[in-house]
């Protein structure tokens with residue numbers, strides 16, 4: 001029937017042992033060394049040794065064997081090699097070198113968090129009681145939400161993911177040559193942006209709400225202020241609340257909540273611009289390190 005979720009990712013870093021504590025602090029459950037689970041999504045992150053930091057693999061959940069067959073045909077029509085079985089396939093995105101896997105698996109049903117009563121002018125629904133968000137609590141990522149990679153040929157990478165794998169386009173960053181792509185009802189599960197080399201820009205992890213983003217981000221920065229990259233703010237495209245942190249290898253990891261959901265293809269209008277800044281409807285100014293991670297010159301030298 002369809003692609004239905006971003007299942008998992010594998011990231012390579014020069015020293016996994018230096019990076020693993022970051023993702024434990026981030027709220028992921030390290031079930032075995034370098035393998036991390038979210039609250040709702042199962043094992044969704046592997047951290048492996050690699051010469052330089054990079055996204056090595058990305059897996060997508062699909063409904064049935066027909067999806068696997070259809071994607072195998074589409075990839076072969078693009079002239080690509082495909083390892084295909086009945087219920088899974090793998091192919092390598094030729095520009096970035098990311099291995100993309102499809103796996104037949106059931107959809108994940110998420111349980112909604114308790115609805116938080118919030119007061120607003122003329123709508124005081126919480127009276128004679130403090131906000132639940134002021135009490136100590138631990139906020140953990142519910143699931144992997146999206147990945148952003150740079151590609152030396154973003155148009156070719158987009159063709160692979162859209163024409164080959166079957167991602168849908170949700171919005172376009174006009175002038176930047178980047179597209180927000182989805183393999184689920186999330187506004188985006190993948191963004192491929194042009195870059196001087198192919199590298200992993202960030203991974204994003206779904207949180208319950210803005211307080212969960214704020215609480216978890218604040219705890220990460222309280223433990224190590226150098227982790228902070230950008231936030232808290234709300235994106236223009238995707239509408240999600242964000243807070244970006246940096247892992248010890250230089251990959252960014254985003255806490256995200258309240259992302260747009262696209263359930264009806266006909267009802268959604270793909271846009272190439274927003275009335276507000278596409279990166280931030282509000283928030284601190286975009287830091288230069290977000291647009292160009294400080295290690296990309298070094299990464300480019302290493303991959304040359």
Ligand SMILES: [Fe+2]
Pocket residue numbers: 146148202203204254
């Ligand atoms: Fe993001």
